[in-house]
Amino acid sequence: xxxxxxxxxxxxxxxxxxPARVIRNLTYTDHFRPEEISQVIEKIGVIERRFADDxxxxxxxxxxxxxxxxxxxxxxxxxxxxLLFVSxxxxxRMPATSIILQNRLGLRIDTIAFDINLGCSGFIYGLAVAxxxxxxxxxxxxxxxxxxxxxxxxSSKDRQAAFLFGDAGSAALxxxxxxxxxxxxxxxxxxxxxxxxxxxxxxxxxxxxLQTMTERVVDENGNIRSDEHGFxxxxxVFTFVIKAVPADINRIxxxxxxxxxxxxxxxxxxxxxxxxxxxxxxLKLEQEKVPSTIHKFGNTSSVSIPLTIxxxxxxxxxxxxxxxxxxxxxxxxxxxxxxxDKLLISELVEL
Amino acid sequence: xxxKFILDFKETLEIQNQEISGETRFRDLENWDSLSFLSIxxxxxxxxxxxxxxxxxxxxxxINDLISEIKKKQV
Numbered sequence: 001x002x003x004x005x006x007x008x009x010x011x012x013x014x015x016x017x018x019p020a021r022v023i024r025n026l027t028y029t030d031h032f033r034p035e036e037i038s039q040v041i042e043k044i045g046v047i048e049r050r051f052a053d054d055x056x057x058x059x060x061x062x063x064x065x066x067x068x069x070x071x072x073x074x075x076x077x078x079x080x081x082x083l084l085f086v087s088x089x090x091x092x093r094m095p096a097t098s099i100i101l102q103n104r105l106g107l108r109i110d111t112i113a114f115d116i117n118l119g120c121s122g123f124i125y126g127l128a129v130a131x132x133x134x135x136x137x138x139x140x141x142x143x144x145x146x147x148x149x150x151x152x153x154x155s156s157k158d159r160q161a162a163f164l165f166g167d168a169g170s171a172a173l174x175x176x177x178x179x180x181x182x183x184x185x186x187x188x189x190x191x192x193x194x195x196x197x198x199x200x201x202x203x204x205x206x207x208x209x210l211q212t213m214t215e216r217v218v219d220e221n222g223n224i225r226s227d228e229h230g231f232x233x234x235x236x237v238f239t240f241v242i243k244a245v246p247a248d249i250n251r252i253x254x255x256x257x258x259x260x261x262x263x264x265x266x267x268x269x270x271x272x273x274x275x276x277x278x279x280x281x282x283l284k285l286e287q288e289k290v291p292s293t294i295h296k297f298g299n300t301s302s303v304s305i306p307l308t309i310x311x312x313x314x315x316x317x318x319x320x321x322x323x324x325x326x327x328x329x330x331x332x333x334x335x336x337x338x339x340x341d342k343l344l345i346s347e348l349v350e351l
Numbered sequence: 352x353x354x355k356f357i358l359d360f361k362e363t364l365e366i367q368n369q370e371i372s373g374e375t376r377f378r379d380l381e382n383w384d385s386l387s388f389l390s391i392x393x394x395x396x397x398x399x400x401x402x403x404x405x406x407x408x409x410x411x412x413x414i415n416d417l418i419s420e421i422k423k424k425q426v
Binding site for chain 2: 039040043160221233234235236238239242243274278281282
């Protein structure tokens with residue numbers, strides 16, 4: 001059973017960066033008329049989101065967030081012993097973006113650096129890997145970076161996905177302190193659902209070709225995309241999530257021997273408003289304990305959890321107990337319960 | 352249950368001026384689309400504590416089919 005427990009490790013500082021370019025969903029594309037898509041927009045609850053300009057990569061967003069953390073909290077980059085970069089939109093196919101960031105952030109060359117290829121569950125997985133590494137006394141501090149430019153993954157002519165995703169990057173500084181207390185993780189994977197959310201082409205199984213780049217009508221609703229675009233089976237994702245996520249949240253509460261009342265805030269991956277509202281009702285959570293950013297940043301995959309903390313909990317984080325839940329592409333999902341102690345949250349950065 | 356389900360169904364899809372009965376083929380309704388499909392899945396989970404998978408849903412045609420699927424899964 002994949003549950004993990006840690007003691008005396010936590011997030012010391014957190015920052016996030018979003019592109020300055022705001023995309024208003026109603027006027028995003030000429031392909032659909034506003035009256036055609038207003039219902040979709042209302043349902044998913046994404047009023048606007050941020051798109052990175054062509055010259056900006058996931059690593060640039062993370063670099064800004066990481067620099068802010070190091071500078072504002074007077075952290076010596078030489079004290080960082082590991083850098084983890086979680087993304088499914090890396091800068092290159094190789095080398096790993098984490099290694100490029102090691103150099104750019106001025107970290108030592110004996111820094112552990114590697115990428116983790118996960119989507120919406122990626123902040124929970126990243127935290128679990130970082131906390132595990134901290135179990136070794138040789139590791140002093142870790143930078144966990146989550147970065148996504150999902151705006152480039154989906155077709156603007158595919159209603160199922162065109163209005164949902166945004167770009168963002170975050171940086172979390174992982175540190176050791178008795179006052180963090182205990183933390184608990186539950187991690188899961190189900191590859192039988194690999195085709196619920198997927199980009200078919202561009203890897204080894206189905207290499208890029210003229211054919212994979214050709215856009216075509218893919219369903220009876222007239223949605224258009226190519227095999228280089230991501231696709232999403234909305235109904236299947238929904239039924240999966242409303243089954244798997246409440247079960248996982250109950251599992252982590254049981255494992256931590258705590259109850260739903262003792263949690264100060266629930267930070268759910270910002271999938272879309274429809275899914276998240278359903279989860280909140282199903283789990284009978286108090287709405288004011290579940291901050292949301294879906295309306296202004298859309299779904300930013302693994303960045304959505306740290307971005308929501310930075311954006312919504314800036315002056316409310318001290319001493320709070322949080323339950324985080326990330327779920328999506330894979331399917332991969334996980335939850336954790338952590339104490340924020342004296343978490344230092346930087347102002348949201350725009351790039 | 353049939354009466355309650357039809358009420359829930361109409362309320363979810365904001366249907367006011369259309370007759371809905373057990374024999375209604377829900378996909379033939381005027382405004383039925385992928386969003387209605389999601390809303391109905393969500394309503395069934397919320398009101399009846401039953402989750403119908405996409406593959407199973409594909410096979411259902413009428414309101415009565417939905418009701419029997421719910422009953423089957425509630426056992």
